[in-house]
Amino acid sequence: MNAAPLSFCVELFAAKARSLFVRTIYRWATLMLMRYFSFAISVVIVGLASCEPKPSLVYIPVEPIHVTVEVSVSATEAMVGDRLSLHANSRYQGGWKQVKRKSLPQDSCWLRHPPPEKEKEVADTIHWKVRPEGYAKFNLNPMTNRTRTVTFAAPGTYWISGSSAVWCGPPVAGLPEMLVVEIKPR
Numbered sequence: 001m002n003a004a005p006l007s008f009c010v011e012l013f014a015a016k017a018r019s020l021f022v023r024t025i026y027r028w029a030t031l032m033l034m035r036y037f038s039f040a041i042s043v044v045i046v047g048l049a050s051c052e053p054k055p056s057l058v059y060i061p062v063e064p065i066h067v068t069v070e071v072s073v074s075a076t077e078a079m080v081g082d083r084l085s086l087h088a089n090s091r092y093q094g095g096w097k098q099v100k101r102k103s104l105p106q107d108s109c110w111l112r113h114p115p116p117e118k119e120k121e122v123a124d125t126i127h128w129k130v131r132p133e134g135y136a137k138f139n140l141n142p143m144t145n146r147t148r149t150v151t152f153a154a155p156g157t158y159w160i161s162g163s164s165a166v167w168c169g170p171p172v173a174g175l176p177e178m179l180v181v182e183i184k185p186r
Contacts, residue, residue, distance in 0.1 A: 109168035
């Protein structure tokens with residue numbers, strides 16, 4: 001038996017394997033480099049976008065701010081898995097005064113613009129709670145109509161409440177305090 005063709009095949013196989021290995025390493029290195037640069041560019045873009053300068057004139061409350069939040073649900077009865085829309089409207093009462101930001105103490109509360117007296121559909125900014133816990137799933141994706149949706153995984157009676165963080169004031173509970181929803185089996 002002639003060993004020359006066998007050694008030629010082994011050498012050819014080794015050369016192809018080295019070539020494949022080199023190409024694989026090259027592709028991997030290129031991919032890692034592309035990921036690194038795309039990450040670095042993303043960090044730079046986010047950094048530049050967040051470099052908005054603080055305004056020279058700001059608004060501060062001149063009296064205690066009173067905020068009411070009205071919450072509602074699209075239906076009080078539904079089936080397991082049905083999507084319910086949660087709604088919320090807020091109303092601010094109180095005065096605001098424009099001042100120079102530099103004249104304020106370091107930790108004082110201020111806003112770029114006074115909040116609107118009435119804000120319709122702010123459900124996406126509300127902190128929602130459901131009792132009993134563990135059966136509700138909220139859609140946290142931004143929606144153009146600013147509502148929030150919820151689905152329930154099991155039948156039962158659920159109590160939903162909402163509260164809002166208020167700039168320059170304590171958190172505000174939604175009115176009415178509890179929404180009651182009856183979920184029936186499919």
